[in-house]
Every structure is written in structure tokens, then in C-alpha cells.
Amino acid sequence: MNSNNLDKRYVWHPYTQMKLWNNSDNITVQYGNGFNFIDSNKRRYLDGISNMWCNVWGHDRTEILDSMKNQLDILPHSSLFGLVNEPSAKLAKRLITMAKGMTKVFYSDNGSTAIEAALKIATQYWNNKGKSQKKKFICLKNGYHGDTIGCMSVGYVDGYFSPYKSILLKTIKVDSPTIRHPKFGPQEIEQYVDKIENILKRISSKISGFVMESGAQIAGGVNIYPEGFQKKISDLCKKYDTLLILDEIATGFGRLGNMIEYRAQKSEPDIVCFAKALTGGYFPLAVTLTTSRIFEQFLGDYWDKRQLFHGHTFTGHPVGCAAALTNLDLYERLNLIRKIRLNSLVFDKLLKRFSELEICYDIRNKGMLCGIELRKENKPLKTIGKMPVGHYIAKESLKKGVYLRTLGNILTIIPPLAIGKEDLTKIVDTEYQIVENLQKKLK
Ligand SMILES: Cc1ncc(COP(=O)(O)O)c(C=O)c1O
Known part of the structure; x- marks a missing residue:
């Protein structure tokens, strides 16, 4: 299926300012593979928010x-x-x-x-x-x-x-x-x-x-x-x-x-x-x-x-x-709850690095849920230039091959529940780089 010519103008997207929605820029997801979405140009995006918090096994659990x-x-x-x-x-x-x-x-x-x-x-x-x-x-x-x-x-x-x-x-x-x-x-x-x-x-x-x-x-x-x-x-x-x-x-x-x-x-x-x-x-x-x-x-x-x-x-x-x-x-x-508990220890360890960054005011995590509150000069970090900080992070994440949405100034990492350590590390490392760069830009 070639979706490069797909007419996408008629879909009204949730929680989206449609004026800023540029059809040609936006990604058309065509396949699911493991914990990734794959677009019409065969680019892969690791799912950092478990597809609005519901993805457990990824896309191809045959059972x-x-x-x-x-x-x-x-x-x-x-x-x-x-x-x-x-x-x-x-x-x-x-x-x-x-x-x-x-x-x-x-x-x-x-x-x-x-x-x-x-x-x-x-x-x-x-x-x-x-x-x-x-x-x-x-x-x-x-x-x-x-x-x-x-x-x-x-x-x-x-x-x-x-x-x-x-x-x-x-x-x-x-x-x-x-x-x-x-x-x-x-x-x-x-x-x-x-x-x-x-x-x-x-x-x-x-x-x-x-x-x-x-x-x-x-x-x-x-x-x-x-x-x-x-x-x-x-x-x-x-x-x-x-x-x-x-x-x-x-x-x-x-x-x-x-x-x-x-x-x-x-x-x-x-x-x-x-x-x-x-x-x-x-x-x-x-x-x-x-x-x-x-x-x-x-x-x-x-x-x-x-x-x-x-x-x-x-x-x-x-x-x-x-x-x-x-x-x-x-x-x-597959004893998933045990796996989640073990994985959440890895997740917790990976997240520790964020506390080195000044703009990460509070890191709240439990199990496979994490929210990192971004603040500058003790105020919620709302924008970078004119862009809402959430848009910036979502865009940068996609550029680096991760699908992620924030809740305003709260960066959320909510991985698929059965994710492996390698994919989890990639998501967290990618977000760390993005926040680190964001902090540099704000100086
Ligand atoms: C705690 C909680 N309750 C209810 C809902 C609503 O679910 P739905 O989006 O399927 O209507 C959500 C969705 O994110 C949620 O997080």
C-alpha cells in the first residue's frame, strides 16, 4: 500500500490544534512491528507511551x-x-x-x-x-x-x-x-x-x-x-x-x-x-x-x-x-506482572539521570509509569520559543524514532508493559538527550 498520496484532510484529530496540523508533515502509520510503529516511508518509531497507555505486548502477539x-x-x-x-x-x-x-x-x-x-x-x-x-x-x-x-x-x-x-x-x-x-x-x-x-x-x-x-x-x-x-x-x-x-x-x-x-x-x-x-x-x-x-x-x-x-x-x-x-x-x-516488576527496577535506574538536569524539577515514577515535571526558574516550562514544550518534545522524539506525547510540561514515559530492556533503554536515552538539549537551548 502506498500512502504517500493519501488524502488526510478530513480527519479531525483529538486534542489537536488543527491549524498547526500540517498534513504533509504528519506521519502516516502503516504497520505495527514489535513495539514500533512503521510509517509509509518505512521509518520506525518506538512507542514511548504504549499507544495512549494501552499497549501491552506490542503489535504482533499471535495468540x-x-x-x-x-x-x-x-x-x-x-x-x-x-x-x-x-x-x-x-x-x-x-x-x-x-x-x-x-x-x-x-x-x-x-x-x-x-x-x-x-x-x-x-x-x-x-x-x-x-x-x-x-x-x-x-x-x-x-x-x-x-x-x-x-x-x-x-x-x-x-x-x-x-x-x-x-x-x-x-x-x-x-x-x-x-x-x-x-x-x-x-x-x-x-x-x-x-x-x-x-x-x-x-x-x-x-x-x-x-x-x-x-x-x-x-x-x-x-x-x-x-x-x-x-x-x-x-x-x-x-x-x-x-x-x-x-x-x-x-x-x-x-x-x-x-x-x-x-x-x-x-x-x-x-x-x-x-x-x-x-x-x-x-x-x-x-x-x-x-x-x-x-x-x-x-x-x-x-x-x-x-x-x-x-x-x-x-x-x-x-x-x-x-x-x-x-x-x-x-x-x-508468561508471568507478566513479575516481568513488569523486574523491568520497573531497570526503568527506575535509567530515570535517575534526569535528576542531573536542572529543568527536571520532579521525577515521579512507579512500575511502568513515569512523569518528569519540567520547570524553569521554578515556573512550569510551557514554551520553547513560541512552541508549546509538548510539541517540541513530541517532534524531537519522532525525529529520533520515538513516539511520545507529554502532558503539558510533564514529560510522560509510559512504555508498553511487556517491553524489553533494550527498547526501554532506547526510549529513556532518547528522551534524556532531548531534555538535555532543551535545557541547553534555554540558557
Ligand atoms: C484514568 C482514566 N480514566 C478514563 C479514561 C478514558 O478512557 P477513554 O479514553 O478510553 O475514554 C482514561 C483515558 O486516558 C484514563 O486515563
């Missing part, structure tokens, strides 16, 4: 591809409206055995829809219990849960969502602590938790749920929670009859070195969402899991209208579920 092809041969699509299909039933059972405390799986097709389903489940749970006044959500500042209206309301990142503020739900936003930040020592964390408890003490009769990412916030700036914080929130939710809604869409399945992050955090959610790595990036699929305490409130007579009025065309897609089942088999068979 997953074969299970999808096989599923396409026997049943290429079938929703869960009035029917069930084998892969969706098997996957639900599999997920329940992994996610302690959960007993039901609701399927959707991306992270945002999984969160929307969670918000509706929480709201209707209280309605069905006759406590419709419990309808407000508490969430963490800098949390991110997706781009739909409900998701933006509970995961408001001002830098992205201010144009939509007027149509969002009113939520209560509390500070989020992060490791290695002078503002958040153990004492300060206690104070933050106390503040949250004070809110719950006063108005828990109006609170439906507490929504937070599990283990770490990513899109809001790579904020890794200090140990014990998530457990404290979980305990408070129990104490004040508030649902804990955890978002493991980006942090579940090994990103932080644990298969199920909420278990590692010793927290007990009422509702938890997974997506991204669930199919290794091979198919859009997401799940919202709940406990039986939640699910039982949805049972009753048909005319009682206690049932969940939510469902998407592609719910429980058999090809996605088949991909996920094989993906999870591979996690187990």
Missing part, C-alpha cells in the same frame, strides 16, 4: 490475533441485549475471580463509557434504596476519567475542560496528594484526609460516591499517591456510607506493578472500572465491576424500574472479549 480471527470466523458481533455470547460470559467470570469483592461485570467499549456507567449505577443505587438525596460526587483535583460530560464533571482538568465548564455537573473537588512533593509529607496527608472526613461528616447524607483513579492520577500530571492514602479514603467511604468508585482504566493490569491495583492499595471499592490494557490494545473494550451489595438493589419487578437503563450497541463484543481472555491467559502464562 491474541488468532483468538480474534477465530472469533471473527464464528461470531463477529452480537450485543448483550437479550442474548449472551460465550467470550463475554467467560471473561466476566475470569474478571470476577481476579477482582476480589466484585460479583458483576457491565460491559462497554471505552474508558469514558465505563465511568459513565459507574456514575449511573451509583446514582440509581441510591435511588433504588430510597435515598435519592445522595447524588453528589466527591472527586480529587487533577483526576481524569474521560471526555464525556459525566467524566469531565468528576475528572475536571482545567487545562483541558474549561470550555465545557458551564455544562458540567457540580461536584466536590478535594486536593490530591502525590509522592515526593514538598507539599505532601505524611503530616500533610493526614490533614488532607481530615479535610475530606470533615466534608463527609457534614454532608455524607448528600454524597453518592467518591471517585478517584486507583494508585495514581495520570492525565492530571502523573501524581502517584503516597502509601496508605487510598486505603484511608476507602475506610472513610465505609464509615460514611459513601460508594468508593475506583478508576483502574489506566493503572490496572500492571501499569503500577500490580494486576489489580486496588488490592495492592488495600482499598475496597464498590465499583471499579478497567479498560486500556484489558485487550492489550487490540480491541476497544471496557468493564465496570460492582459488588453484590450494589447489584442487588437493581433487582425487582419489571415495572418497578429498578433495572439499569444503560447499554451500548457494542456491549460485550465477542471479538473484544476473546482478545481479553487470551490477553489475560498470556499475563498468567
Whole structure:
């Protein structure tokens, strides 16, 4: 296929100022190979952000591809409206055995829809219990849960969502602590938790749920929670009859070195969402899991209208579920979590060099997640010349054969979970060179 003459003008790209989008400059990805994208000129780009944080095995894991092809041969699509299909039933059972405390799986097709389903489940749970006044959500500042209206309301990142503020739900936003930040020592964390408890003490009769990412916030700036914080929130939710809604869409399945992050955090959610790595990036699929305490409130007579009025065309897609089942088999068979833990030691070592660079104000990493906060003269480094610093880094990375996007002044390195040491080293070394050059240019 020759895509040099491809007419690319009609695609509206996400999070992109299209005026700056030059069609001829932009890369057309044609093949995937290992952990690389390959363009129409056969140039390779190592994936430094695991294709928006979902790539596990790279592009050519034959076991997953074969299970999808096989599923396409026997049943290429079938929703869960009035029917069930084998892969969706098997996957639900599999997920329940992994996610302690959960007993039901609701399927959707991306992270945002999984969160929307969670918000509706929480709201209707209280309605069905006759406590419709419990309808407000508490969430963490800098949390991110997706781009739909409900998701933006509970995961408001001002830098992205201010144009939509007027149509969002009113939520209560509390500070989020992060490791290695002078503002958040153990004492300060206690104070933050106390503040949250004070809110719950006063108005828990109006609170439906507490929504937070599990283990770490990513899109809001790579904020890794200090140990014990998530457990404290979980305990408070129990104490004040508030649902804990955890978002493991980006942090579940090994990103932080644990298969199920909420278990590692010793927290007990009422509702938890997974997506991204669930199919290794091979198919859009997401799940919202709940406990039986939640699910039982949805049972009753048909005319009682206690049932969940939510469902998407592609719910429980058999090809996605088949991909996920094989993906999870591979996690187990190849002991991926162990490999991630070993690899994250290598990653941690490689990242140490960045602290030599003055503009690297804070390096936050855990498992296979890293955010490097760039600052100059103690202010966020926003531009280089007139160019946003993120554009500069993304462009330089592509020139050097790495695909990477930053979150404003936070350089994120979020490698595919099963990446090998050589590729990992290449990504980190390339970014080091770029930041080093950037620092020289700023002098
Ligand atoms: C923590 C978290 N929740 C939800 C989402 C939304 O997922 P999607 O982009 O699939 O809608 C994302 C996406 O990056 C995420 O990181």
C-alpha cells in the first residue's frame, strides 16, 4: 500500500490544534512491528507511551490475533441485549475471580463509557434504596476519567475542560496528594484526609460516591499517591456510607506493578472500572465491576424500574472479549506482572539521570509509569520559543524514532508493559538527550 498520496484532510484529530496540523508533515502509520510503529516511508518509531497507555505486548502477539480471527470466523458481533455470547460470559467470570469483592461485570467499549456507567449505577443505587438525596460526587483535583460530560464533571482538568465548564455537573473537588512533593509529607496527608472526613461528616447524607483513579492520577500530571492514602479514603467511604468508585482504566493490569491495583492499595471499592490494557490494545473494550451489595438493589419487578437503563450497541463484543481472555491467559502464562516488576527496577535506574538536569524539577515514577515535571526558574516550562514544550518534545522524539506525547510540561514515559530492556533503554536515552538539549537551548 502506498500512502504517500493519501488524502488526510478530513480527519479531525483529538486534542489537536488543527491549524498547526500540517498534513504533509504528519506521519502516516502503516504497520505495527514489535513495539514500533512503521510509517509509509518505512521509518520506525518506538512507542514511548504504549499507544495512549494501552499497549501491552506490542503489535504482533499471535495468540491474541488468532483468538480474534477465530472469533471473527464464528461470531463477529452480537450485543448483550437479550442474548449472551460465550467470550463475554467467560471473561466476566475470569474478571470476577481476579477482582476480589466484585460479583458483576457491565460491559462497554471505552474508558469514558465505563465511568459513565459507574456514575449511573451509583446514582440509581441510591435511588433504588430510597435515598435519592445522595447524588453528589466527591472527586480529587487533577483526576481524569474521560471526555464525556459525566467524566469531565468528576475528572475536571482545567487545562483541558474549561470550555465545557458551564455544562458540567457540580461536584466536590478535594486536593490530591502525590509522592515526593514538598507539599505532601505524611503530616500533610493526614490533614488532607481530615479535610475530606470533615466534608463527609457534614454532608455524607448528600454524597453518592467518591471517585478517584486507583494508585495514581495520570492525565492530571502523573501524581502517584503516597502509601496508605487510598486505603484511608476507602475506610472513610465505609464509615460514611459513601460508594468508593475506583478508576483502574489506566493503572490496572500492571501499569503500577500490580494486576489489580486496588488490592495492592488495600482499598475496597464498590465499583471499579478497567479498560486500556484489558485487550492489550487490540480491541476497544471496557468493564465496570460492582459488588453484590450494589447489584442487588437493581433487582425487582419489571415495572418497578429498578433495572439499569444503560447499554451500548457494542456491549460485550465477542471479538473484544476473546482478545481479553487470551490477553489475560498470556499475563498468567508468561508471568507478566513479575516481568513488569523486574523491568520497573531497570526503568527506575535509567530515570535517575534526569535528576542531573536542572529543568527536571520532579521525577515521579512507579512500575511502568513515569512523569518528569519540567520547570524553569521554578515556573512550569510551557514554551520553547513560541512552541508549546509538548510539541517540541513530541517532534524531537519522532525525529529520533520515538513516539511520545507529554502532558503539558510533564514529560510522560509510559512504555508498553511487556517491553524489553533494550527498547526501554532506547526510549529513556532518547528522551534524556532531548531534555538535555532543551535545557541547553534555554540558557
Ligand atoms: C484514568 C482514566 N480514566 C478514563 C479514561 C478514558 O478512557 P477513554 O479514553 O478510553 O475514554 C482514561 C483515558 O486516558 C484514563 O486515563
